Amino acid sequence: MRRTFFTLAAIALFGLLALPGDVTAQRGPGKGPGGGKVPGGGQQPWGKNAGRQKLPPLTIEDVKPEGVYEVYNLLPGKSDQPRIGVTSDKAYRLVGYNKENRTLKFVTLDLITGALGAKEIKLPSDAPAFGEAPRMANDGGDYCVISEQAATLFVDVFKGKVKVASGFDSSVAMAPPAQKGKKWRPEEKEKAEAPSGDLYRVHGGANGKHALSVLVKWDKDSRQYTGNGATLHFADDKSISLAWDHGRYGIPPKSRDAVCAVTDSEIVVLVTVPRKPGGFSGSTSVTTLVFDRKGNLKEAQESPEPYAGGNAGRFTLSPDGSCMVAHPEDGLHSYVIRRGSWERGYKTNYLDACVGFAPEGKIGVFIENHTPQRAALKGINLATGEAVWTTSVLHAEATGDGDDEPFTAIGPSATLVASHHGIIKGETSPDEPIWLYRAQAIDFEPLSMSYDNDGKRVAVLALDRVFVLDAKTRAEVNSIPFDTPLAAGTLGEFISFDSKGKKLLACARNKGVWLIDLATNGIEKTLPPVAGSWARAMPDFSGVVYSQAKDQGGNVMLQKLDGSEPQRVYRCEYKDSQAVCFWISDKGDQFLVAEREIGQGRLFLVDDKGEIDVAYNVADADPMFVGDTAVTGFVTKRKQAVLINEVNKWEYTGINCTVIGPGAEGEAIETSFSAVFKSQDLPGRSTYGATAASPFFGALYTGDERACKFACPAGVLDVDVAKGALKLYAWSREPKGLAAINPKGKEFFVAGSTGLTTYKLK
Numbered sequence: 001m002r003r004t005f006f007t008l009a010a011i012a013l014f015g016l017l018a019l020p021g022d023v024t025a026q027r028g029p030g031k032g033p034g035g036g037k038v039p040g041g042g043q044q045p046w047g048k049n050a051g052r053q054k055l056p057p058l059t060i061e062d063v064k065p066e067g068v069y070e071v072y073n074l075l076p077g078k079s080d081q082p083r084i085g086v087t088s089d090k091a092y093r094l095v096g097y098n099k100e101n102r103t104l105k106f107v108t109l110d111l112i113t114g115a116l117g118a119k120e121i122k123l124p125s126d127a128p129a130f131g132e133a134p135r136m137a138n139d140g141g142d143y144c145v146i147s148e149q150a151a152t153l154f155v156d157v158f159k160g161k162v163k164v165a166s167g168f169d170s171s172v173a174m175a176p177p178a179q180k181g182k183k184w185r186p187e188e189k190e191k192a193e194a195p196s197g198d199l200y201r202v203h204g205g206a207n208g209k210h211a212l213s214v215l216v217k218w219d220k221d222s223r224q225y226t227g228n229g230a231t232l233h234f235a236d237d238k239s240i241s242l243a244w245d246h247g248r249y250g251i252p253p254k255s256r257d258a259v260c261a262v263t264d265s266e267i268v269v270l271v272t273v274p275r276k277p278g279g280f281s282g283s284t285s286v287t288t289l290v291f292d293r294k295g296n297l298k299e300a301q302e303s304p305e306p307y308a309g310g311n312a313g314r315f316t317l318s319p320d321g322s323c324m325v326a327h328p329e330d331g332l333h334s335y336v337i338r339r340g341s342w343e344r345g346y347k348t349n350y351l352d353a354c355v356g357f358a359p360e361g362k363i364g365v366f367i368e369n370h371t372p373q374r375a376a377l378k379g380i381n382l383a384t385g386e387a388v389w390t391t392s393v394l395h396a397e398a399t400g401d402g403d404d405e406p407f408t409a410i411g412p413s414a415t416l417v418a419s420h421h422g423i424i425k426g427e428t429s430p431d432e433p434i435w436l437y438r439a440q441a442i443d444f445e446p447l448s449m450s451y452d453n454d455g456k457r458v459a460v461l462a463l464d465r466v467f468v469l470d471a472k473t474r475a476e477v478n479s480i481p482f483d484t485p486l487a488a489g490t491l492g493e494f495i496s497f498d499s500k501g502k503k504l505l506a507c508a509r510n511k512g513v514w515l516i517d518l519a520t521n522g523i524e525k526t527l528p529p530v531a532g533s534w535a536r537a538m539p540d541f542s543g544v545v546y547s548q549a550k551d552q553g554g555n556v557m558l559q560k561l562d563g564s565e566p567q568r569v570y571r572c573e574y575k576d577s578q579a580v581c582f583w584i585s586d587k588g589d590q591f592l593v594a595e596r597e598i599g600q601g602r603l604f605l606v607d608d609k610g611e612i613d614v615a616y617n618v619a620d621a622d623p624m625f626v627g628d629t630a631v632t633g634f635v636t637k638r639k640q641a642v643l644i645n646e647v648n649k650w651e652y653t654g655i656n657c658t659v660i661g662p663g664a665e666g667e668a669i670e671t672s673f674s675a676v677f678k679s680q681d682l683p684g685r686s687t688y689g690a691t692a693a694s695p696f697f698g699a700l701y702t703g704d705e706r707a708c709k710f711a712c713p714a715g716v717l718d719v720d721v722a723k724g725a726l727k728l729y730a731w732s733r734e735p736k737g738l739a740a741i742n743p744k745g746k747e748f749f750v751a752g753s754t755g756l757t758t759y760k761l762k
Helices: 008-016 186-193 309-314
Strands: 059-062 065-070 084-086 090-098 103-110 116-122 144-148 151-156 161-166 199-204 210-216 228-234 240-245 260-262 266-274 283-292 297-302 323-326 335-338 344-347 354-357 363-369 374-381 387-394 407-410 416-419 422-425 435-437 446-451 457-462 465-470 476-481 492-497 503-508 512-517 522-527 533-537 543-547 556-560 567-570 578-584 590-596 603-607 612-616 630-635 641-649 652-660 669-678 701-703 707-712 715-720 725-730 737-741 747-752 755-760
Touching: 084 416, 090 144, 116 476, 144 199, 144 210, 151 210, 161 228, 210 260, 228 260, 240 266, 240 283, 240 297, 266 309, 283 309, 283 323, 354 407, 446 503, 446 737, 446 747, 457 492, 457 503, 465 503, 492 533, 503 533, 533 578, 543 578, 556 578, 567 578, 567 590, 567 603, 590 630, 641 715, 669 725, 707 737, 715 737, 715 747
Parallel strands: 059 725, 084 407, 446 492, 578 630
Antiparallel strands: 065 755, 084 090, 090 103, 103 116, 144 151, 151 161, 199 210, 210 228, 228 240, 260 266, 266 283, 283 297, 323 335, 335 344, 354 363, 363 374, 374 387, 407 416, 416 422, 422 435, 446 457, 457 465, 465 476, 492 503, 503 512, 512 522, 533 543, 543 556, 556 567, 578 590, 590 603, 603 612, 630 641, 641 652, 652 669, 701 707, 707 715, 715 725, 737 747, 747 755
């Protein structure tokens, strides 16, 4: 075995422990073709800069962000505002409120193209200053109702318009934050049901076009409501006052937004009150209050029968005011009940069965028992009780209460249903719903990222989907969700645009390969995982090149996308070694391959027939710099191989650039230079190495053999070959994410745990 003439251990010790002096490179007799054997095994320099190298620390320049794109999911996570609004072709959710800038932020979904986006809406000067998290009401459509205490806004998300309906009531204390998820013991239930002090409830109306604001006043001594009336706000009209005695008739059900109906001729409000003062778990009286359009009470329609108080908070009124859904005390289930006549129609058989109503009324959406695994989801004609359409969901997708209520809005004519699990098409599909959008609400975790050839778009492979951003505006132009999200911790091998920018090819290690058509915004083909690692796409998307494991032969293989048997690109000559492809030519007819872990340097340029075009003369060179520790590389027009190597020794990391010429005679290594740093000073995740400085994408670089740049998790590694200098433009010293370089400009994108950020290079 020949002697190792230069190691990164020496770099670390001499370079970072501040020991002065140079390191003299050594080499022994050559073992490969053209090895340049020196008589007597004497030492001589093996590269232009390798004879007596200075070992500088890695130069790091911190860069500041130019613009940020925050990544949100339409579907809420456990701590997110949960309600989703829908129109006939769009969906949205409130994801944030910025107190300093007075802006509301929404994530939006185009149901036609599948594109996710974000909308930031500046509040007008007369808008109230909300606290940390205002409430978005259920049943949002063309408008959504945003409220806190008495303060109420109507927001047109897609036009960016805001109407201020009401400000805060200074005479009433702000309610404390809700105890989401709190479980009450039975003896606490009645106490918990009863109001405590004065508080406002704002109930949103169908399509977000009106909101009923009720000041709830409760006297704990008399155990009765003492307030009067409510204010009805309109998105397109003035607010009006509605007057009734809360002590006599009660207040609207607290857990629903659909408690008020507005027609051309009248206004109907659903209210309930315990028959025994303070007995919220006992019998409850139900009344529908009928007002004219000026707010005058015309009739109080009291039901003669008692209702189940334990479920009264979930009672609801259809948007046309024709009927309500309530639970009579004489049975186990709720019914659709005709308002005023109290005739019972459609009977439910599921706890909290009413999902909601079409904004015009007429159709209600309900859950029914179906199988032990699944619940039926049905659109029901409220007048006849007949099913308009039927599908099914898992029981886990149908259950919840309060903020965990899974269904949040129904589209026009009940053509779609918004839920925490996705957007369901209102159409008969018995075995599985037709999902217009489905993705699991998980934290954003980027796996791979790349620009297109023109530098105008950025593709991102994430755990739950693939999406494409406009590189300039950072607007999302494509979004393709996976049916089942990838597991946290998955490693992304690559995501690439084709040469025309019309398709994407993505690969996640041990998970699969996906061909994506951006025109249809769908997955055109799904392949099983490739049987190896170091995967990279063929330029024409005909297949994926990868390295077999050592015990499988360690060969470089090509898995065609047509599903045929893998073809061998390069055959390993040594047992227990692995060949790795660092680069593929634009035409897909040449491959830069290193055979690793055999004790001598072996580096080849291989053609598409598996024949060696160039055998680089590196047999005498330390494999540490010619393949064994390389993480990326490329081949120049003059067939020079430019390799970036990374070595971790003890607590140090070394980055090396080696340029290797194709000549069969004389020295193959034209230049080689390194830089080192303490690994703890730049920690992070890398696909092929343990530190953040590892260049992340083998195919993602810009430049040539004189000056080039490589993407890495910490930012961009700038390589000045002429000066033998390495410089890292760092967006973070503790990066949790990855980067991509714009091939057409001095810019790079970073995908982190919260979003994507643009940085400029000097």
